[in-house]
Amino acid sequence: MRQIWKEGVNLWMSDRSLGVSPPPYESLNIAFHVGDKEENVKRNLALALQGAGMEKKRLFYLQQVHGTKIWEVDSSISGFPKEGDGLMTNDPNVVLLCMVADCNPIALYDPKTRALALLHAGRAGVYKKILTQAIHQMKNRYGSEALDLRVYVGPSIRGCCYEVGESIAREFEGDSSLSMAVKRREERFYLHLIAPLLEELKVLGVSEERILVDEHCSACDERFFSYRREGITGRMGLFGSLEA
Numbered sequence: 001m002r003q004i005w006k007e008g009v010n011l012w013m014s015d016r017s018l019g020v021s022p023p024p025y026e027s028l029n030i031a032f033h034v035g036d037k038e039e040n041v042k043r044n045l046a047l048a049l050q051g052a053g054m055e056k057k058r059l060f061y062l063q064q065v066h067g068t069k070i071w072e073v074d075s076s077i078s079g080f081p082k083e084g085d086g087l088m089t090n091d092p093n094v095v096l097l098c099m100v101a102d103c104n105p106i107a108l109y110d111p112k113t114r115a116l117a118l119l120h121a122g123r124a125g126v127y128k129k130i131l132t133q134a135i136h137q138m139k140n141r142y143g144s145e146a147l148d149l150r151v152y153v154g155p156s157i158r159g160c161c162y163e164v165g166e167s168i169a170r171e172f173e174g175d176s177s178l179s180m181a182v183k184r185r186e187e188r189f190y191l192h193l194i195a196p197l198l199e200e201l202k203v204l205g206v207s208e209e210r211i212l213v214d215e216h217c218s219a220c221d222e223r224f225f226s227y228r229r230e231g232i233t234g235r236m237g238l239f240g241s242l243e244a
């Protein structure tokens with residue numbers, strides 16, 4: 001568990017350590033849907049929330065489906081988890097959680113309007129521009145300006161490891177806003193999704209010095225869960241909550 005932001009918003013990124021799950025979920029798996037024992041996931045979630053100082057707040061997470069649906073939540077809402085890939089709020093009484101094992105966990109925080117969004121952006125989410133959707137929705141709902149936003153992208157699979165087939169590579173190459181993701185090495189194709197995400201942020205008007213990208217590739221580094229490396233494995237969490 002590592003604290004990323006603490007002023008105005010409390011943001012933590014978890015890794016594999018400090019949990020109770022046995023292999024292949026060792027040890028801090030925070031996702032119920034991956035085959036781990038429910039009691040272990042509950043314990044891990046409690047440990048993570050406690051470590052982040054968020055245990056007294058209401059937790060929201062989604063059944064992530066590689067789409068672009070972003071839900072606005074507050075502590076009075078019921079009926080979750082729903083299907084979607086983004087959560088946003090201006091309520092300091094809730095915790096937002098995004099689960100990943102190779103996909104990009106993204107946080108957007110507006111210190112002016114005090115709004116927070118967390119996004120799950122894998123290949124499909126980047127392709128469908130969930131980031132643009134989120135920034136538009138934060139503007140519509142909270143009046144957030146892209147210029148004010150702080151952005152964090154957590155550990156995710158990078159161009160060193162994310163090999164894809166030619167048809168996917170061609171799909172990305174065919175779109176000038178995505179083509180910079182494609183890396184060719186020895187007749188093989190790899191995607192480095194950080195490149196189009198940074199380009200998208202630039203186009204939207206987010207200033208470079210407010211963007212923090214974790215340097216780690218989840219597939220290279222065994223401190224992280226990686227779907228590509230392991231198949232059956234756990235999930236890491238990006239936990240965010242606004243300060244009161």
Ligand SMILES: [Zn+2]
Nearest residue numbers: 160161217220
């Ligand atoms: Zn790698």
